[in-house]
Amino acid sequence: MGMDGAVRHDGLKDAAATVDAAALDNARFGFERAQPHRSAHRVFYITQILAIAAVIAGFVWAIRTEPGLTFGVLHVAALITFGGAILVRLIAASSLERILWRLADPKTFPTYTILCPLYHEANVVADLVAAIEKLDYP
Numbered sequence: 001m002g003m004d005g006a007v008r009h010d011g012l013k014d015a016a017a018t019v020d021a022a023a024l025d026n027a028r029f030g031f032e033r034a035q036p037h038r039s040a041h042r043v044f045y046i047t048q049i050l051a052i053a054a055v056i057a058g059f060v061w062a063i064r065t066e067p068g069l070t071f072g073v074l075h076v077a078a079l080i081t082f083g084g085a086i087l088v089r090l091i092a093a094s095s096l097e098r099i100l101w102r103l104a105d106p107k108t109f110p111t112y113t114i115l116c117p118l119y120h121e122a123n124v125v126a127d128l129v130a131a132i133e134k135l136d137y138p
Contacts, residue, residue, distance in 0.1 A: 112137070 032039040062070040116128060
């Protein structure tokens with residue numbers, strides 16, 4: 001029998017068959033029994049379902065009564081949401097200046113190793129070495 005309780009029909013012995021039913025039951029439901037309010041066993045509460053249904057019903061009612069206004073409000077809400085996301089990213093990017101100045105110090109430049117596997121390509125080695133020598137790092 002496997003961990004899910006299914007019986008194997010291929011004749012092979014399953015390593016999970018050594019787990020007794022009590023240990024399996026504890027592994028599956030132990031956390032829910034010990035911490036019912038922290039468990040995700042129950043996905044939705046009735047109040048959440050009612051709130052979602054009310055929002056959907058309100059949206060359908062708004063579209064049926066005033067479709068232009070409804071889509072206008074949705075448009076403005078989307079602009080505010082995406083504008084806020086862009087603002088957060090700009091604020092985060094503006095704090096990178098100190099990090100970039102610290103990286104501009106040649107002592108902090110990382111060392112890179114360039115691996116160039118060559119197999120039957122002796123005719124391009126000179127061009128490759130010349131190109132690597134022209135690299136202006138950083």
